[in-house]
Amino acid sequence: MKETTIQLDIYRYRPDWDAPGYQTYEVPYRDDWVVLDALNYVKEKIDGSLSYRWSCRMGVCGSCGMQVNGEPTLTCATFLTDLYPGPVKVEPLNNFPVERDLVVDLTSFLEKLDHVSPYIVRKEDDENDLTSEYSQTPAELERYKQFSMCINCMLCYAACPVVGRVDEFLGPAALALAQRYNLDSRDQGKNQRQDVMFQNEGIWECTFVGECSTVCPKHVDPAGAIQQAKLEGAVDYYKRLLTPWVDRS
């Protein structure tokens, strides 16, 4: 009996070689395979020159985000059964420059992440006292926990209409992580973060479209984080702008 197969139409681009285009591969169809398994089959058995990132194949390292049939998704968590009978179109994530084939350039995200000070900022000089932990109740943990689940997979950037238009926009993941630290009871850096967040071009253009939250594989809800930050922070931020002499720390 002839083996069931499925067709992949894969975006190919090599800057030092030829013009971008699509290449078609026929791979075995197995009902427990994810798209990443099919890509690995191509690379190992058919064409070793296909480039893409992957590692954990369990949805936590965040490497293998691609557009599958036009939707940003983790290829290690997208089953061929849901795409049968195909063909399956695989492209690099939208809204990022393509380095090669399915590999996109993440430099801009890493710069944006850096801008929002994604770490605990303390005013007190107790950071080096390692004799006891800072207290944090389960309720305090719960306030930011969801926003700490971001795996930086970049699906939200690929889905975001503002990221596509405004280069400088910090974007869903970076803003969600900023809000994650703003909401952390151990943090005292909210003011410095808010300066960056609210002076950023794009944040006011972000309406509650919520594409970012829809595609998030970890249910981080960056759209919720951004709206929450805007509501909480805007009043606070303008108060500081208008009455800088009042100490609100």
Next chain:
Amino acid sequence: MPKIDRVEEIRHDVIIIGGGGAGLRAAIAVAETNPDLSIGLVSKVYPMRSHTVVAEGGMAAVAKPNDAREFHIYDTISGSDWLADQDAVEYFVDEAPRELIQLEHWGCPWNREDSGQVAVRPFGGMQIERTWYAADKTGFHVLHTLFQTSLRFQQITRHDEWFATALLTADGRCQGCVAIELRTGEIRAIRANAVIMCTGGGGRIFPFTTNGAIKTGDGMALAYRAGVPLKDMEFVQYHPTGLPGTGILITEASRGEGGILLNNQGRRYLENYDLGSPLSLTDPKHPQNRTMELGPRDRLSQAFMHEQAAGHTFKGPYGDYVHLDVRHLGERHIDARIPFVRELAKNYAGIDPVKDLIPVRPVVHYMMGGIDTDLDGATALPGLYAAGECACVSINGANRLGSNSLTELVVFGARAGRHAATVAQKHSLSDTPEINHQLEESRSRISDLQNRPKGGERLADVRDALTTAMEAGAGIFRDETSLAACCDTLRDLRKQMSHVSLDDTSSVYNTELTTALELEGMIDIAEALAHSARHRTESRGSHQRTDYVTRDDDHFLKHSLAFRTDSDPRIEYADVAITHWPPGKRTYGAKPDQKENDGGNQ
């Protein structure tokens, strides 16, 4: 073709190769030790992709009043089957609470008690519950906490997606590495007065592993080729509970929270393997520490093999399996403590642990062995340090306890960082032709690989032959015949590797090229492993020889050291550091009233 334009070399005071938990902790430690030093973090992936990210269950450190350093030390040493260096274990246990509090101060979202203090959970082989956890995504949170915290330090320059191909040595010191920048294909020297290797383990030399694609043991191979011995490589940890097929890990925390293992007769079969007696699931004392499902990983994986031989396992398309049952924990507890287990089981096994049994089987998870280092992380090559899974300091000996490895990353990553910082400022780089020569050697090795005639061996075929040989020859149970065959196959594969040809001739982001370079290193470390296993004619911890079934302290209370040669590795031995805990019998499943006797200074 890769560009071979002469580009300027990059210079730092210290470079760290590998950006996972150990590498990031080391980088921060260098910055804190001397803020004036320039630090280069060289990683073949963006740091947040590093494999630390998949660690689940937690991180051990003595933190609660019912615990004591002697208990954690004893658990670790007995868990190691007495092969751990006891001075290293003592330092590890003493330093662990500070390092975990440090992570807490840096923002790690540890689960908490109602009081606001960090919560702990039981874990395998630990007599007291001392495993700190962030649900069952501890490694993910630790990695992102460290990565995000590292952004505070302007002196850390990241070289993301640079693949190291060789270490540079001159005047008897390690002085940097050669690396390919993936996005350009440029091959450059990255010079430094100290190099810290933090590249993780190499579980990918086995066919069925929890390890991600990047876990190819690169740093072990780099050090090995630079003349540094690999220590205790024969000790490979099979985690008892991986999902069949994918090898996805179902965390030990599921058993720490009370999950049980059942064979195809519905029995808690571990009671037959000298791990104590099961308590009723409704008994408030269940689960009991160091007993039954909370026994050590080596013993649980071996018990599975015996059950399989007795026909007590289920047959499946991806090999035999048993059942992990967490249903009695209830949906709320599962969602609060082990939500990732539920997510993974639903997504990848199509079952819901709230109402279904989870199929599990042993899966290659961790390498106890690695680059031979002292307590400072220093290797035999001055200027070269190592920490984390790629290193062997050794606290894990013949079997690592769950939740000790994340702690090891930060404790020894930090110490290696501090020491390397101190040493780096005392040295300057040599400008000798040797360095250029080594750079050119790396370049020609790479262009040779790329210029081979098409139509040779396919990479994946060589890799599959390698992993098949390792599982058949050096799996959970080994003997002279299986290991000899494995060593023979590896010798052949080395030759076969020279006939591999690549499809990809592009210089930009050529992952076929890096896969080939990884595979060459994998054959190196596989040889070190198989030969070390063949020479160790005893059974200890995870190294079980069916032809030498008992532990032989008279001859093998020793670390194996594998040195690379032009033919088979040379195996030597070094003493184990014994401070206060002379070798004893590993006992698990002690009655609760005997527990006190279990942990003391013997």
